[in-house]
Amino acid sequence: MPTSAAVSAREILTGLHDVMAARGSAQAKLSKVVDLIAEKMQSEVCSIYLLRDNKLELFATHGLRQEAVHVTKLRMGEGLVGTIAEGRILNLDEAAEHPAFAYRPETGEEKFHSFAGVPIVRLESPIGVLAVQHAEPRCYEDVEIEALQTVAMVLSEMIAGARLVDGARRGRLRSAGPLRLTGLKLVAGMAKGEAVFHEPRVVVEHTVADDIEAERERVYGAFRKMREQIDNMTKEAEFGTAGEHQEILETYRMFAYDEGWSRRINEAIDSGLTAEAAIERVQQRMRARMRDIDDSLLQERMHDLEDLSNRLLRIVSGRMGTAAQTGLAHDTILIARNLGPAELLEYDRRRLKGVLLEEGSLTSHMVIVARAIGVPVIGRLNDIRHSVEEGEAILLDGDNGSVIIRPNRPLQASFEHRMTLSQKRRAEFAAVKALPAVTRDGVQVSVMVNAGLAEDAAALPMTGADGIGLFRTEFQFLVSATLPGRERQQRLYTKVLESAGDRPVVFRTVDIGGDKALPYLTDVHDEAENPAMGWRALRLSLERTTLMKAQARALIEASGGKVLRVMFPMVSEPWEYEEARALFEDQVAWARKAHRKVPSRIEFGAMLEVPSLAEMLDQLLPRVDFISIGTNDLTQFLFAADRSEPRLAQRYDWLSPAILRFLKRVLDAARAAGVPARICGEMGGRPLEAMALIGIGAENFSITPAGVGPVKAMIRSLDAAAARSRLDQLLRKPPRDMRKALSDWARRHGIVVG
Numbered sequence: 001m002p003t004s005a006a007v008s009a010r011e012i013l014t015g016l017h018d019v020m021a022a023r024g025s026a027q028a029k030l031s032k033v034v035d036l037i038a039e040k041m042q043s044e045v046c047s048i049y050l051l052r053d054n055k056l057e058l059f060a061t062h063g064l065r066q067e068a069v070h071v072t073k074l075r076m077g078e079g080l081v082g083t084i085a086e087g088r089i090l091n092l093d094e095a096a097e098h099p100a101f102a103y104r105p106e107t108g109e110e111k112f113h114s115f116a117g118v119p120i121v122r123l124e125s126p127i128g129v130l131a132v133q134h135a136e137p138r139c140y141e142d143v144e145i146e147a148l149q150t151v152a153m154v155l156s157e158m159i160a161g162a163r164l165v166d167g168a169r170r171g172r173l174r175s176a177g178p179l180r181l182t183g184l185k186l187v188a189g190m191a192k193g194e195a196v197f198h199e200p201r202v203v204v205e206h207t208v209a210d211d212i213e214a215e216r217e218r219v220y221g222a223f224r225k226m227r228e229q230i231d232n233m234t235k236e237a238e239f240g241t242a243g244e245h246q247e248i249l250e251t252y253r254m255f256a257y258d259e260g261w262s263r264r265i266n267e268a269i270d271s272g273l274t275a276e277a278a279i280e281r282v283q284q285r286m287r288a289r290m291r292d293i294d295d296s297l298l299q300e301r302m303h304d305l306e307d308l309s310n311r312l313l314r315i316v317s318g319r320m321g322t323a324a325q326t327g328l329a330h331d332t333i334l335i336a337r338n339l340g341p342a343e344l345l346e347y348d349r350r351r352l353k354g355v356l357l358e359e360g361s362l363t364s365h366m367v368i369v370a371r372a373i374g375v376p377v378i379g380r381l382n383d384i385r386h387s388v389e390e391g392e393a394i395l396l397d398g399d400n401g402s403v404i405i406r407p408n409r410p411l412q413a414s415f416e417h418r419m420t421l422s423q424k425r426r427a428e429f430a431a432v433k434a435l436p437a438v439t440r441d442g443v444q445v446s447v448m449v450n451a452g453l454a455e456d457a458a459a460l461p462m463t464g465a466d467g468i469g470l471f472r473t474e475f476q477f478l479v480s481a482t483l484p485g486r487e488r489q490q491r492l493y494t495k496v497l498e499s500a501g502d503r504p505v506v507f508r509t510v511d512i513g514g515d516k517a518l519p520y521l522t523d524v525h526d527e528a529e530n531p532a533m534g535w536r537a538l539r540l541s542l543e544r545t546t547l548m549k550a551q552a553r554a555l556i557e558a559s560g561g562k563v564l565r566v567m568f569p570m571v572s573e574p575w576e577y578e579e580a581r582a583l584f585e586d587q588v589a590w591a592r593k594a595h596r597k598v599p600s601r602i603e604f605g606a607m608l609e610v611p612s613l614a615e616m617l618d619q620l621l622p623r624v625d626f627i628s629i630g631t632n633d634l635t636q637f638l639f640a641a642d643r644s645e646p647r648l649a650q651r652y653d654w655l656s657p658a659i660l661r662f663l664k665r666v667l668d669a670a671r672a673a674g675v676p677a678r679i680c681g682e683m684g685g686r687p688l689e690a691m692a693l694i695g696i697g698a699e700n701f702s703i704t705p706a707g708v709g710p711v712k713a714m715i716r717s718l719d720a721a722a723a724r725s726r727l728d729q730l731l732r733k734p735p736r737d738m739r740k741a742l743s744d745w746a747r748r749h750g751i752v753v754g
C-alpha cells in the first residue's frame with residue numbers, strides 16, 4: 001500500500017512528467033514547476049535556486065516577488081538557501097529565527113514564517129535548492145519533506161539536461177578549481193592522465209517511471225543478481241583476486257539482505273521514480289542522515305553501502321563490468337577503493353599510467369605487482385572517489401604521495417617540468433642498472449632484489465640485480481583462492497629458479513598471519529589486537545608443521561641438484577631457527593630415502609626482524625650460513641610503531657641514530673663471525689639510506705627492483721671508507737637531524753642520492 005508521501009510525490013511527478021515532455025524554454029518549464037509544486041503541496045511559496053557562477057540564484061518562484069528572479073543570489077553557505085545547498089535539509093516554523101537567516105528585501109519574503117528546503121543534487125553534489133514557504137508558522141511533515149526530496153531528484157535531471165547550472169553537463173559543482181590531496185606513497189613515479197573509475201558510476205538519466213510495476217520487477221531482479229554475486233564472492237573468498245577484504249564482503253552481505261533497504265527502494269518506486277532513481281534516492285537519503293554522525297565506524301559502513309548501491313545501480317542499468325572490460329581510451333589514472341593484483345593486470349598497460357586507492361598499504365600484493373610493472377600508486381586517499389569526476393585531469397606524484405585533481409595551467413606546467421626531470425633521472429638510472437655496484441674505492445656491493453611472484457623472477461635480468469635476496473613465498477598464498485598445495489608451490493619455485501639461472505635466489509618460508517591473513521586458513525584471523533606482533537610467520541609455521549613440511553618438500557625438490565637458499569622470517573629466539581632447520585633437514589633425509597631429488601647444498605639463514613634476536617647473535621651466528629635484516633619489521637619493533645599506520649609513517653626516520661647504531665652492532669657481530677648479513681626491506685632501496693648503511697658496514701642488499709638504478713648510481717659515486725668514517729663520527733655524537741647531516745655530506749662529496 002503506497003504511503004501518503006508516495007501519493008503526493010507521485011501526483012507531483014505525474015505533473016512534472018507532463019511539464020518536461022511539453023515544448024518550451026527551460027525557464028518557462030521551471031516557472032510551471034514551481035506553480036505545480038506550490039499547488040500540490042498547498043504551499044504559498046515554492047522557489048528554485050540554481051547554482052550559477054558559484055552563486056545560488058533564484059531561478060523561479062511562485063509566491064515571492066517576480067522582480068527577485070535572477071536578482072537574488074546567495075553564496076554557498078550563505079543564508080538558509082546556502083546552508084541547504086551544503087547538504088542540510090531545513091524545516092523551520094520561524095525562518096527568521098535561524099542563525100543563518102539572511103533577509104533579502106527584494107523577495108518580499110517577510111510575510112512568510114515557515115520555511116522548508118532540500119538540496120537539488122546531481123552526482124552527489126548540490127546544484128540548487130528547492131524551497132517552500134508559508135505565512136503561518138508551522139513545521140512541514142516528514143512526508144512532505146520526503147516528497148520535496150523526490151521532486152528535487154527529478155528536477156535535477158531536468159536541470160542538468162537543460163544545462164542551466166555550473167558544470168551541469170557533468171553535474172558537478174567541484175569542477176570549479178584544482179584540488180590537491182596527499183596520501184600514502186605506495187609505488188614511486190609520476191604520471192598524468194584522465195580519471196577512470198575501476199567500477200564506473202552510473203549517471204541516472206531517467207527519473208520518472210512510465211510503468212511502476214515494471215520498475216519494481218527490475219529492482220527485484222537486480223537484488224537477486226546482486227545477492228548471487230555477493231554470495232559467490234564470499235564463497236570463493238577470492239582474497240587478492242576480488243580485491244575485496246573478507247570483512248567488507250561480510251558487510252556487503254549484511255546490506256544485500258537488508259529488508260529495510262529494499263523496502264525503502266520500493267517505496268521510492270511507489271512515488272513514481274524509475275528503479276535507478278529510486279536506488280539513488282535512497283542512497284541520497286542515507287548520505288544525508290550519515291552526514292551529521294561523527295562515528296568513523298559508521299562512516300566506513302556507509303562507504304560499503306555506497307559501494308553496494310552503485311553495484312545495484314550498475315546491475316539494474318545493465319552497465320556491469322569494470323573499466324578494464326570497457327577498455328581505456330586515453331592515458332588513465334585509475335581510481336578504486338581497493339584492487340586485487342589480477343584486476344590490475346587486466347588493464348591495458350599502455351594506457352594505465354597510475355592508480356589512486358582509498359585503501360591500500362605498502363605490503364599489499366597489488367602494490368607489489370604495480371611496482372613490478374612500473375605503475376605508480378598512491379593509497380589511503382580518503383574519499384578520492386567522491387572528490388573526482390570521471391574524465392577529469394589528474395597529476396599523480398608518487399614520489400611525494402600527492403595528487404592534483406583538475407590542475408590549472410601553472411600547476412600543470414610545474415608538474416610537467418618535474419616529470420621531465422624525473423624521467424631523465426630514470427633514464428640515467430636505467431643506464432646505470434647494468435653496471436657493477438662498486439664504490440669509488442673499490443668495495444664490491446651485492447645488490448639483489450626482493451620478489452614474490454613468478455613475473456618478478458622472470459624480470460630479474462632486466463633489473464640489473466645480482467639475484468633475488470628475498471623471495472616472499474607467501475605471495476603465492478595471498479593471490480590464491482585456496483591453499484596452494486605442495487605441487488603448486490614446487491612448480492612456482494622451479495620456475496623461479498629457472499628464470500634466475502645462475503643468479504642466487506633466497507626463498508623465505510611463508511610469512512603469513514598478522515596483516516597477511518588468509519581467508520582459507522580459518523584459524524589465522526586478523527582479529528588479534530596486535531596482528532604484527534601476533535601469531536605470524538615462523539611462529540605459525542612451527543605450529544602448523546604440515547604446512548611447513550609441504551613447503552620444505554616443495555623447496556627441496558624444486559632445488560634438486562642445485563643450491564637451496566632458505567631463510568626463516570621473524571625468528572625471535574635461536575631455538576625457533578633450530579626447530580625450523582631441523583624440520584627441513586628431516587625432510588631432506590626423507591627425500592633421500594625416498595630417492596627424490598635433493599639440493600646439492602642447503603644454505604640456511606635467519607631473518608633478524610625482532611630486536612631480541614640481536615642479543616643472541618653469539619648463539620645464532622655459528623649456526624647460520626647468513627642472516628638477513630628485515631628493516632621493515634625491525635623498525636616497527638624498535639620504535640613500537642605499526643608499519644601500516646599512516647599517521648606514524650613520517651614520524652620515525654630510518655636514518656635515526658637509534659636504528660643505525662642498532663644495525664651497526666648487528667653488522668659488526670656478523671662480520672666478526674664471518675657470516676654474511678644482507679639488508680632487506682624498503683630502507684636499503686633508498687639511496688641516502690643505502691649510503692648510511694654502507695657507512696656502517698653493510699655490503700649486501702636486497703631491495704625493491706625500482707631501487708637498483710638509483711642505489712647503484714649512489715654506490716658508484718661513493719667512497720666507502722670516507723662514508724664509514726663520517727658515520728662513525730655522526731653516530732658517536734649524533735646530530736639532531738641525522739638525515740640533513742647525511743644529505744649535506746652527500747651533496748658536498750658529489751654523491752648521487754637522488
Ligand code: PEP
Nearest residue numbers: 630631632633634680681
Ligand atoms: C622486512 O620486514 O623488512 C621484510 C623484508 O619482510 P616483509 O616486508 O615481507 O615483512
Ligand code: MG
Nearest residue numbers: 609630632633
Ligand atoms: Mg618482515
